[in-house]
Amino acid sequence: MKLFDDETLQSIRNALMQKGESVSIAESVTCGLLQFAMSNTMDTVEFFEGGITVYNPNQKFRHLNIEPAHALSVNCVSERVAIELAQNVRIKFNSEYGIGITGYASPVPESDNKLFAYFAITHQSRVLHSARLDTEPKEGIGVQLFYVNEVLKSFASTLLSEL
Numbered sequence: 764m765k766l767f768d769d770e771t772l773q774s775i776r777n778a779l780m781q782k783g784e785s786v787s788i789a790e791s792v793t794c795g796l797l798q799f800a801m802s803n804t805m806d807t808v809e810f811f812e813g814g815i816t817v818y819n820p821n822q823k824f825r826h827l828n829i830e831p832a833h834a835l836s837v838n839c840v841s842e843r844v845a846i847e848l849a850q851n852v853r854i855k856f857n858s859e860y861g862i863g864i865t866g867y868a869s870p871v872p873e874s875d876n877k878l879f880a881y882f883a884i885t886h887q888s889r890v891l892h893s894a895r896l897d898t899e900p901k902e903g904i905g906v907q908l909f910y911v912n913e914v915l916k917s918f919a920s921t922l923l924s925e926l
Contacts, residue, residue, distance in 0.1 A: 766908060767800045775801075778922035779810035780859075786918075787856030788814035788920045789827055791839065791846035792866040792880050796911045812856040819847070827851040838873040840865050842893050845881040853885055861885045864914060866896070868906045878906055882914050886922050891921050 779786060787881065788797045794848070798814040815826060820839050823829040829847050837844065848863025866880025868875075878901075883893040894917065898909050 766911075767803060767883060767915065768912060770836035771912070771919045772800065772804045774789060774809060774919040775805065775922060776804045778857075778919070780806065781926065782859075782922075785810045785812045785856040787812040787852045787859040787864060789861070789863045790814065790816055790854035791818055791823070791848075791864065792868050793817065793864055793907050793911050793914075796907050797862065797864065797914060799916060800911055806922075812857070812858040815852060823848070827855065840867065840874070840879075840881065842881045842883070842895065845883040846885070846890055846893055848892075849883040849885040850888070859886060860918075862914060862918060864910060866910065868910075869883065880910050881916070882910070884918055885924075891925075892917055 779789035790797050795816045801811045817823045817826055820834060823839055824831050827848055827903050828851050829844060844865050845863045849861035853861025862884055863881040864880055867878050879895055879897045881895050886892045896910055896913050898906055
């Protein structure tokens, strides 16, 4: 069973190695799967600084300084929260790129029983890309893997456009 697209991961690896830059990841809805994906390439230690899974609001506030008033008003799921996750993990892990993702992997009343996530990619202090991902009403690992692979494709595309 293939979880991640090797070609996409190789593209990310090659671009980061060519640029001599690194990435760090803050995730919630994907529960560490983005970090796991990033670790499935050669020379990972050369371009991946690490990451953090912050699943509940308190951990988002405590470890990544997410602004609490807005975050609580949207159940920690918004483009703004994803951007803050990406920017603050980049600073915390001292990397040039940051990726942040937050959302829903199972239907809950707070999401109107819809499945969606927001992610952001930052470089230094700039937001390079942010988007909402919507998926069909399935649950769990399938949804999480969909989010991971979409973020990886977007990151690879963003990196290639900067070379």
